[in-house]
Amino acid sequence: MNLILRPVAAEFAKILSTRMWWILALVLFGYIALLAGGLSALFGGVESGAISPDSMNSGGGAGLSTLGSLPPLIYSFAASVGYVFPVLLGALATTGEFRHQTLTPTFLATPRRDRVLGAKTIALFVVGAVLGLVGLAASVGVGALVFNGFGIDPLLADGETWALIGRTVLAMALWAVIGVGLGVLVPSQVASIVIVLAFTQFIEPLLRFASTFTEVTADIGKFLPGAASDALVGASFFTLASPGGSVLEPWQGGLVLLAYGLLATGFGYLISWKRDVT
Amino acid sequence: MPIGAVIEFSNITKRFGQTTAVNDLSFTVEPGRVTGFLGPNGAGKTTTLRMLLGLVTPTSGTATFGGLRYRDLPRPLDTVGAALEAASFHPGRTASNHLGVYTLAAGLPRTRVAEVLQLVGLAEHADQRVGGYSLGMRQRLGLAYSLLGDPGVLVLDEPINGLDPEGIKWIRGFLSSMAAEGRTVLVSSHLLSEVQQSVDDVIIIAKGELVHSGPLSSLDTNVAPQVIVDSPTRETLIAALTDAGLAFTSGRTGLIVAVPDPGQVGHIAFAAGVELSVLHRQKAGLEDSFLALVEGGDSL
Ligand SMILES: Nc1ncnc2c1ncn2[C@@H]1O[C@H](COP(=O)(O)OP(=O)(O)OP(=O)(O)O)[C@@H](O)[C@H]1O
Ligand SMILES: [Mg+2]
Numbered sequence: 139m140n141l142i143l144r145p146v147a148a149e150f151a152k153i154l155s156t157r158m159w160w161i162l163a164l165v166l167f168g169y170i171a172l173l174a175g176g177l178s179a180l181f182g183g184v185e186s187g188a189i190s191p192d193s194m195n196s197g198g199g200a201g202l203s204t205l206g207s208l209p210p211l212i213y214s215f216a217a218s219v220g221y222v223f224p225v226l227l228g229a230l231a232t233t234g235e236f237r238h239q240t241l242t243p244t245f246l247a248t249p250r251r252d253r254v255l256g257a258k259t260i261a262l263f264v265v266g267a268v269l270g271l272v273g274l275a276a277s278v279g280v281g282a283l284v285f286n287g288f289g290i291d292p293l294l295a296d297g298e299t300w301a302l303i304g305r306t307v308l309a310m311a312l313w314a315v316i317g318v319g320l321g322v323l324v325p326s327q328v329a330s331i332v333i334v335l336a337f338t339q340f341i342e343p344l345l346r347f348a349s350t351f352t353e354v355t356a357d358i359g360k361f362l363p364g365a366a367s368d369a370l371v372g373a374s375f376f377t378l379a380s381p382g383g384s385v386l387e388p389w390q391g392g393l394v395l396l397a398y399g400l401l402a403t404g405f406g407y408l409i410s411w412k413r414d415v416t
Numbered sequence: 417m418p419i420g421a422v423i424e425f426s427n428i429t430k431r432f433g434q435t436t437a438v439n440d441l442s443f444t445v446e447p448g449r450v451t452g453f454l455g456p457n458g459a460g461k462t463t464t465l466r467m468l469l470g471l472v473t474p475t476s477g478t479a480t481f482g483g484l485r486y487r488d489l490p491r492p493l494d495t496v497g498a499a500l501e502a503a504s505f506h507p508g509r510t511a512s513n514h515l516g517v518y519t520l521a522a523g524l525p526r527t528r529v530a531e532v533l534q535l536v537g538l539a540e541h542a543d544q545r546v547g548g549y550s551l552g553m554r555q556r557l558g559l560a561y562s563l564l565g566d567p568g569v570l571v572l573d574e575p576i577n578g579l580d581p582e583g584i585k586w587i588r589g590f591l592s593s594m595a596a597e598g599r600t601v602l603v604s605s606h607l608l609s610e611v612q613q614s615v616d617d618v619i620i621i622a623k624g625e626l627v628h629s630g631p632l633s634s635l636d637t638n639v640a641p642q643v644i645v646d647s648p649t650r651e652t653l654i655a656a657l658t659d660a661g662l663a664f665t666s667g668r669t670g671l672i673v674a675v676p677d678p679g680q681v682g683h684i685a686f687a688a689g690v691e692l693s694v695l696h697r698q699k700a701g702l703e704d705s706f707l708a709l710v711e712g713g714d715s716l
Binding site: 140144145147148151152155156157158234238239240241242243244245246247248249250414415416 | 462463466469470471472473486487489492493498500503504505506507508509510513514516517518520521522523561
């Protein structure tokens with residue numbers, strides 16, 4: 139038991155003894171709070187009649203009434219927008235070991251490298267879940283407050299809301315695991331960060347959008363990591379914005395995310411982790 | 417008291433693509449002695465030590481501690497302490513947190529952190545981020561890491577680099593006292609003079625191959641002694657030596673004659689009527705033997 143608990147404890151200590159985790163948590167909170175607050179106020183205003191739909195772009199205004207219940211959509215921002223943060227933290231945790239040459243003391247203390255990578259995956263899964271809670275504190279905390287202000291039911295007594303919150307935490311935890319995998323796959327820290335930002339902010343949204351044009355590509359597109367994540371969480375802007383697009387079941391989405399994480403970590407182990415440390 | 421294990425390299429070879437960094441190296445390192453592992457830059461010292469520690473996979477051959485490979489040691493940090501040349505720290509972590517991480521990984525008591533920091537003279541800087549450390553402080557922190565488990569074997573790659581004179585004096589005494597306690601101490605350096613005062617045995621490699629191993633004293637007799645001679649009228653001396661058929665070269669302090677006996681050179685000068693200003697035998701230092709070994713690449 140000690141054989142895995144010790145390296146896990148060491149991995150937690152590594153994350154908690156540098157500033158990165160709380161900087162990312164802080165930015166995540168601020169970003170999601172702003173977004174959730176702003177959009178819930180906007181939609182809440184339209185929904186409650188405080189803002190006339192006519193004052194908005196006709197396209198957006200018309201769609202709003204068909205969106206169904208707003209709160210889950212806003213709450214899901216924690217993952218559907220915030221997922222880039224656990225990926226970054228996971229990627230920094232692995233690439234940092236290469237960059238600062240801390241693989242040497244790490245492998246001296248734990249010569250079984252598979253255990254070290256396993257321990258890192260477990261630790262990042264937990265820290266990713268914590269980031270999920272931080273994101274939810276922002277999206278649910280601020281969102282529910284605003285909805286209350288507009289007299290809209292924030293659905294906090296609804297079991298389905300709490301299930302969504304649970305699935306969001308899981309999604310964020312899995313994203314951190316994907317980050318670890320990416321970090322071993324691309325050990326260069328700069329390259330890893332560029333890939334995370336380019337893929338999550340630009341490439342994948344484009345791919346997901348493009349994939350909705352035909353049925354065949356839509357069937358492939360639903361397996362993109364972001365799409366799988368939204369499927370797991372169960373509500374997102376993206377899925378609503380492309381109603382025709384096929385969507386995975388939540389549990390399928392979870393498995394797809396997990397598969398991405400484990401595949402990347404497995405290949406990364408072979409490509410970089412097992413290599414000579416010189 | 418931890419007892420040192422015998423380190424044994426057998427026929428260890430490492431190739432990086434086309435480069436052969438270490439070629440068929442075999443030697444043993446005994447407990448209770450300080451062993452200097454010497455060779456010029458690029459000789460393959462770091463590569464050899466990294467293979468010993470399981471960080472680099474040998475192309476062939478093995479390296480063991482009392483018969484066990486590093487990765488098979490039940491409690492590696494309690495058995496072997498290693499400090500390698502690269503600065504292996506996250507700059508944003510404090511020294512004490514840095515060490516704390518590895519006490520957790522190795523299941524060591526956290527109290528060891530303060531103890532080893534005290535031992536290497538970093539107690540005052542324990543809570544400072546390592547990014548702000550000087551080269552010598554980093555070197556000391558690396559040493560502190562190696563001591564965490566109070567190991568019976570110490571493997572140190574260029575531990576003297578970057579230390580101030582006081583630090584150098586301290587580490588020499590420290591290494592000797594570790595060996596006196598029965599531990600195995602293996603220290604690499606590219607300068608013999610750096611470790612000469614504290615090593616008992618030397619292993620010398622050049623271009624990845626073993627060129628000499630044995631007690632330090634075995635280096636003493638290697639280079640043929642020479643005679644240094646000079647005259648206020650150097651041309652007449654040159655003529656006399658040439659007439660006598662002796663080979664010589666011009667040095668900074670006079671002519672260097674490749675004979676062991678100053679008397680022979682003195683006689684030649686006297687017979688030719690040349691006044692001498694300098695006449696003495698040059699003692700070949702250990703460093704000269706070392707240089708001759710690594711440059712020639714010949715075994716003794
Ligand atoms: N990762 C690597 N890839 C390719 N070649 C390498 C690698 N590491 C070391 N080498 C080569 O192996 C040889 C031995 O290097 P090594 O670092 O072991 O020497 P060293 O004796 O420690 O030298 P120094 O005194 O400069 O530290 C050198 O020719 C070096 O270029
Ligand atoms: Mg070296």
